[in-house]
Amino acid sequence: MSDEKHTGAAAARQILEMNAFDARARTSNVNPLLERRLANAGAASVLFYREPIEIVSARGSWLTAADGQRYLDFYNNVQSVGHAHPRVVAAVSDQIARLNINTRYLNRVVDDYLEALKAKFPPALSNVVLTCSGSEANDLAVRIAEAASGGAGIIVTENAYHGNTAIISAISPSAMKRRDLANHVVAVPAPAAAEPGGSISDAFAASMTQAIEELERRGHTLAAFVCDSIFSSDGIYAGPPGFLQRAIAQVHAAGGLYIADEVQPGFARTGDAFWGFARHGVTPDIVTMGKPMGNGFPMAGLATRPDLLERFCEDTGYFNTFGGNPVAAAAGQAVLDVIETEQLQENARKQGAHIRDRIRDLAAQDERIVAVRGAGLFIGIELCRADLASNVINGLKTRGVLIGAAGRMGNTLKVRPPLTSTADEADLFADRVSETLRASA
Secondary structure: OOOOOOOOOOOOOOHHHOOEOOHHHOOOOOOHHHHHHHHHHHHHOOOEOOOOOOEEEEEEOEEEEOOOOEEEEOOOOOOOOOEOOHHHHHHHHHHHHHOOOOOOOOOHHHHHHHHHHHOOOOOOOOEEEEEOOHHHHHHHHHHHHHHHHOOOEEEEEOOOOOOOOHHHHOOOHHHOOOOOOOOOEEEEOOOOOOOOOOOHHHHHHHHHHHHHHHHHHOOOOEEEEEEOOOOOOOOOOOOOOOOOHHHHHHHHHOOOEEEEEOOOOOOOOOOOOOOOHHHHOOOOOEEEEOHHHHOOOOOEEEEEOHHHHHHHHHHOOOOOOOOOOHHHHHHHHHHHHHHHHOOHHHHHHHHHHHHHHHHHHHHOOOOOEEEEEEEOOEEEEEEOOHHHHHHHHHHHHHOOEEOEEEOOOOOEEEEOOOOOOOHHHHHHHHHHHHHHHHHOO
């Protein structure tokens, strides 16, 4: 089922409010650890679910809470090859016991990893800069694009999230609570629908044309179109493969760069390809990475063409104290090895298709399921209302399954199982969704 049914009217929601614990709505039950967290982190504390969970251990697809409850983790794409994967644990433990140093020194572990990572990219993207977070990688990518283009104009989608530095918060509409986009940023609608007689490609290309013209009207030269190729924060729009091509051609014709934010769809998650952009047959000017890159070890980076990096470095020096350290490289290499040896890209394709088929069977019986979207093990289940989505998310939690929310209205269930997920786990998830929807009737 791909056609969308009617969705009830609702207000747009800020991304950190989706699926979040609301301290103002606390129950009478006193949780000392929760009170400590709120006191320590204050307004910056972000916790999930109406009743936050204290997690004490994890393995594979499963988390264990302090009270002994086990949860099937179908939300956290950071540990993409499964929590505490033994090969990643061994690699990190061995390396940190021998050496951890910054990139001002030569180290074979680091360059072995860089070459293994580069082999996953189109040949033109032959320079890699390692950072500690996707926010840092996107920040650097935008600065490189500004240097290359001579402009500052940025195009993103309406509910995009790309990180939390000053530069990147300004191009992350879904992170904004009370401010509008800056004058140099234009947001285009997610690729959700086509005009009658047209296609998703036509509609998205038309939106890109309008955005470029709007930046010109405001006096801005286009620097870049920054795009998460599965549009995860917008509600997960994966298809049809190839629809990005015309829009990217327009960006290049206007002198801008295409920055592919692969922090969420990258590293084999979409099943069809190792990178989300590859599903569309396009080659980015810059690719940014993060989250699943180290399976929980904090690392990120970008890949780009040497000419673009050289142009940026002519004017601005760049160094990252912790980015590219040998322990991160060891973790990253272990992740690449596990994905290949355990054939996890194929597993993502197979298990993702199975989950979507199961949920589409439910949708045929329950009109509250508006659409089922995604690729591989990145799945969006759009429901008719945000309050129903919240009830389902928290209802699944009580049944031992964890997922998240996405979409401008917060009414899309965001499902990202580990790439190691099994058919039994996929069926358990689908069964729990069915039970929870029946209980929410």
